[in-house]
Amino acid sequence: MDIKSNTRKLSIIGINLSITLLIIIIICGLPFAIKSIYNEVVSNASDSDRFTLIEPNKFDDFTQLEILTKELDPINQTIKITVSGYHNCQTRCNKKSLRLHISSYYLKNANEKRVPESFVIDIPKGGTEFEKEIVLPVSGDIHEYPYDSYSVQTAIALESIVNGISTFSNKESNAIAIILDEQTSRLQDIKHTQVSDLKTVITEHPPIVAFSSDYERPFYVKYIVTLLVILLLITTAATIFLSDFSKLITGSAGIIIGVWGTRSLLLGSLPADVTIIDIILTLIVIGTLICVAIKSALHTRKNIKMD
Secondary structure, three states: OHHHHHHHHHHHHHHHHHHHHHHHHHHHHHHHHHHHHHHHHHHHOOOOOOEEEEOOOOOOOEEEEEEEEEEEEOOOOEEEEEEEEEEEOOOOOOOEEEEEEEEOOEEHHHOOOOOOOEEEEEEOOOOOOEEEEEEEEOEEOHHHOOOOEEEEEEEEEEEEEEOOEEEEOOHHHOOEEEEEEEOOOOOOEEEEEEOOOHHHEEOOOOOOEEEEEEEEOOHHHHHHHHHHHHHHHHHHHHHHHHOOHHHHHHHHHHHHHHHHHHHHHHHOOOOOOOOHHHHHHHHHHHHHHHHHHHHHHHHHHHHHHHO
16 A cells, blocks of 8 residues: 555656646746747748848949848758849949859868858849859758757859959958848748958858858747647656556557657658657657556556466
8 A cells, every 4th residue: 555655646746747847838938939929920021031241332333132041951951042133333344244152161260171162153244133043051950950050151252354354352342232131931040140350261262241140940939849748748657657557558559649640740841760859759659668568567467466
C-alpha cells in the first residue's frame, strides 16, 4: 500500500507541475505571440520592410537599383534575389558601359580561402529598365527549427567601362541609389545590417556597399511549436502512466499516430529527420514503446503469479 500510495502522490505532483508549467508558458508567452502575429500582418500589408542602402543622389548620371529578396530555401541553403533598376543619364551615355557585380562576401577574420560566388549584370544604356534573378548562398542550420536562423552576406560593386578602361565606383562617388526590399516567406523575420568598413570585406571586386541580412522565425512560430510539444509530452505521460493496461495498447497507438500528425502540423514540407523537433518526436515514440513493453511484461508477470 505504501508503494502504491507514494506512486500516486508522485503522479499527482508530476501532474500539478505539468499543469503549472503549461499555465506559466501560456500566460507569459501569449501576449508576445499575439504581438508577433500582429507585426506579421502589419508588415505584410505595408512597405515597412523597405531599407535604403544608399540614398538617391541629385546628379543626372546615376544608377537606380532595387534588390528584392524573395524565396529563402533553408534546406538547400540558398535564397533567390531579384535585381532590377535602370541607369539615368542625360549626356555622354553612349561612351560609358556599366556593369553590376553582386556576390556573397567574407570578412577578413573568417579564414575563408574560397573566392566568393559572383553574378555579373550588364546595365542597358538609354535608361532601359532591367531585371535579373540570381541565387546566393545562405548560412544557417535547419536542425535547430524552430529556433533556426540564417544569414546572407551580399556585396555590390559597380563597374564603369569607358574606352576600354575599367574603374569601380565607391560609396563617396554617389553614382548609385540602392533600395533593399523583401518578399521572403513570412516564416522569417528580417534584419539588415550594413558593413561600415568595406576594407574588411573580401570580394572579387571592390564593393560600393556590403550588407548582411539575418532571418529567423517569428516569435509566434517558436511559441506555438514549443507549446504543442509540451502538450504532446503531457498527453503521452498521462496516457502511459494513468491508463489501465487494457486501454494502454490502443492509447499508445493513438500517441504514435498523433506524434507524426503533430510533425506534419509543425514542420510541413520540411524533410523527415532533420530538425530537433524530429528528434524529440522520435524519442516520444521510442519512450512510449519502451513503457508499453515494460507495462506488458509487468502485467504478464502479475497474471502468471495469480495463476
